[in-house]
Amino acid sequence: xxxxLVDSNANELEELAKVLSTNNISNERVSNIKLALxxxxxxxxxxIVSMAKLVGASGLDLLKAIQKKRxxxxxxLINNSDDENAVHQASQIVHxxxxxxxxxxxxxxxxxxxxxxxxxINKQSIAKxxxxxxxxxxxxxxxxxxxxxxxxxxxxxxKIGEIIMQDPALLAKVLxxxxxxxxxxxxxxxxxSEAITRMGVDMLVSLVMTAELFCNQPDVPGFSIENEQxxxxxxxxxxxxxxxxxxxxxxxxxxxxxxIGKLVxxxxxxxxSKTFFEQANxxxxxxxxxxxxxxxxxxxxxxxxxxxxxxxxxxxxxxLNHHEPNKLLKxxxxxxQSVYVANKLLRSQPLDxxxxxxxxxxxxxxxxxxxxxxxxx
Numbered sequence: 001x002x003x004x005l006v007d008s009n010a011n012e013l014e015e016l017a018k019v020l021s022t023n024n025i026s027n028e029r030v031s032n033i034k035l036a037l038x039x040x041x042x043x044x045x046x047x048i049v050s051m052a053k054l055v056g057a058s059g060l061d062l063l064k065a066i067q068k069k070r071x072x073x074x075x076x077l078i079n080n081s082d083d084e085n086a087v088h089q090a091s092q093i094v095h096x097x098x099x100x101x102x103x104x105x106x107x108x109x110x111x112x113x114x115x116x117x118x119x120x121i122n123k124q125s126i127a128k129x130x131x132x133x134x135x136x137x138x139x140x141x142x143x144x145x146x147x148x149x150x151x152x153x154x155x156x157x158x159k160i161g162e163i164i165m166q167d168p169a170l171l172a173k174v175l176x177x178x179x180x181x182x183x184x185x186x187x188x189x190x191x192x193s194e195a196i197t198r199m200g201v202d203m204l205v206s207l208v209m210t211a212e213l214f215c216n217q218p219d220v221p222g223f224s225i226e227n228e229q230x231x232x233x234x235x236x237x238x239x240x241x242x243x244x245x246x247x248x249x250x251x252x253x254x255x256x257x258x259x260i261g262k263l264v265x266x267x268x269x270x271x272x273s274k275t276f277f278e279q280a281n282x283x284x285x286x287x288x289x290x291x292x293x294x295x296x297x298x299x300x301x302x303x304x305x306x307x308x309x310x311x312x313x314x315x316x317x318x319x320l321n322h323h324e325p326n327k328l329l330k331x332x333x334x335x336x337q338s339v340y341v342a343n344k345l346l347r348s349q350p351l352d353x354x355x356x357x358x359x360x361x362x363x364x365x366x367x368x369x370x371x372x373x374x375x376x377x
Contacts, residue, residue, distance in 0.1 A: 001115045002043065005029040006036045006059060012080065012100075013049065019104040025111075030314040031055075033062045038068070046118060046226030047074040047111065064093050068295040071308045074118050076111070078102070079151050092144045096312045114313055117320055121301075121303040124150040129296045130304060133267045137260070142170060143209035150249070155201055164208060173211035174204070180230060181297050202249050206236060210256050213263075220266045228263075231346060234375040238342035241371070242336060251335045251376050253311075254318035261302030261319070263373070269292055285349065287323045294324040299323055325352035345372035 003020060007013040008232065009031055020027045029044070030036050032054060039045075048066060048269035059292045077090050082098040090097055098107055130136065146160055148324035165171050171192065178189045178199065187194045195204050195329045201357035210229065217225045236255030268275045276293045278284045290297040321327045328337050337359065344351050345368060356362060 001026060001048045002047040003027040004036060004039055004048045004061065004113070006048065006054065007031060008051060008055040010051075012051055012078075013124050015061045016049070018106060019108050020111075023108060024034055025108075033057050033059075036062060040070075041175075045073065046115060047076060049078065049107075051074040052077055054077045060090055060093060063090075064117045065360075067093050067310060068276065070350060071316070072122050072306075074114055075310070076107075076114075078107075084220060091147060091312075093310050095307070095310060097315070112312070113301060113317075117178075117303070117313075118307075121300055121307055121316075121320060123300070126296050126300050126304050129268050130264060130301060132269065133264050135267075137213050137263055137305065140209045140212035140226040142167065143175050143205060143212055146205045146208060146359075150205060152203065156200060157193075160201060161196065161250065162265065164192050170211055173215065174207050175205045177210055177229070177233065178204070180233060183205070186349060202252060204248075206252050206256055207233075209253070213257070213260060218263060218267050219361060221275050222280075223262075223266045224275070234346050235339065235342045237373055238346060238375050239335075239338040242338040242341060242368075247335055250312060251314055251338050253319075254335050254339045257302065257306065257311075257315065258319050258322050258343060259298060259302070260305060261298030261300070263299045264305070265290065265296070274300065283349070285323055285347070286345075325355040341368065342372070345369055346376060348376075 003025060004026055005013040005017055007029065011031075014028055017027055018028045028039055030039055036048075036050075040048075040184065041246075043097070046064065050062055052059050054062075059077065063077060066073055066075060070110070074096075075094040076096045076098070077094040078098045078100055096110060098110075102325055142163065146163060149155060149160060164174060174192070175195070176190060178195045187198075189198065192204070195207075199207075214225055214229050232255065235258060236252045239255035240252040243251045266276075273292050275290060276286075279289060279293075281289075282343070287297050287299070299320050299322060303316050306316045307320055314335045318339045322337050322340045322343050323348060325340055331337075337355075341361075351361070357364065361368070
């Protein structure tokens with residue numbers, strides 16, 4: 001791993017550079033965008049950390065350019081700006097954002113975790129598999145636009161409704177999802193304003209993302225996009241109910257997207273997909289079968305896509321590890337853990353014993369299963 005640090009003449013990242021070096025992490029620190037671009041042209045970096053406000057320039061503009069030219073490079077922003085619009089824009093460009101007062105040790109911890117996942121999702125086998133698909137899902141543009149509004153101090157529900165209604169096809173799809181059994185509970189929704197009132201802005205905006213990403217159905221025998229949509233919606237609701245309030249939105253997003261890689265996996269090779277569905281066991285997660293047949297799995301493909309689209313690292317981590325409970329034991333119960341639990345229970349599959357013991361779920365397991373049954377019904 002090699003990290004490029006971009007600050008200014010104030011040497012704001014000097015301490016971080018020292019901490020990285022102490023931990024044997026190769027890094028180079030430059031003081032402006034010109035020097036950063038020169039460094040990028042000469043050497044390969046895994047990750048870039050930039051201050052939001054540089055002397056006479058914007059670190060966000062630099063990261064935006066890197067997003068276009070090197071989408072697989074992990075982008076980290078340290079916010080030393082008071083510009084609220086810049087913070088909103090950052091959510092569509094970077095994988096991690098830190099406050100300027102965040103300690104170098106805390107940044108180091110996150111950078112190490114990101115680096116491990118970066119290596120996992122950027123394997124040549126994953127890129128090769130994805131390259132075989134003629135038409136990849138596109139980043140959810142309307143969702144990203146709405147998500148920026150959600151991050152502002154003043155959420156305008158009317159503005160959100162107006163943006164959705166500008167696209168009649170998207171509006172129809174969102175209302176279709178809103179009226180699904182999982183969402184409506186038998187009470188029809190006829191308008192966006194009604195949906196916002198009943199479900200809340202967070203859930204509605206998440207449905208917009210679902211509508212955008214699931215707009216095209218792969219023509220693959222044995223694959224039902226309707227079933228995948230319903231499972232994803234239920235997973236989002238259950239996962240978001242298991243975490244603290246400040247994590248609910250990202251848990252909901254992770255739940256909606258946890259199986260997005262399947263949209264790509266089943267189109268890599270139609271003959272391989274046919275073989276997969278002939279051998280798949282409905283009672284199993286079939287993740288080992290995916291790896292055997294496709295030489296990759298939907299978790300890594302999904303994480304690859306979300307990394308390219310600059311989704312937050314906690315969401316990417318949840319998508320990558322929702323079939324790897326042993327890897328979830330390294331951190332406290334949060335977004336990734338909630339998605340794992342929701343996915344397993346909604347598929348009527350047992351949770352990993354070590355996971356149950358580690359998070360002390362023995363006494364709450366029955367109530368969790370009952371909760372999942374409500375979403376299944």
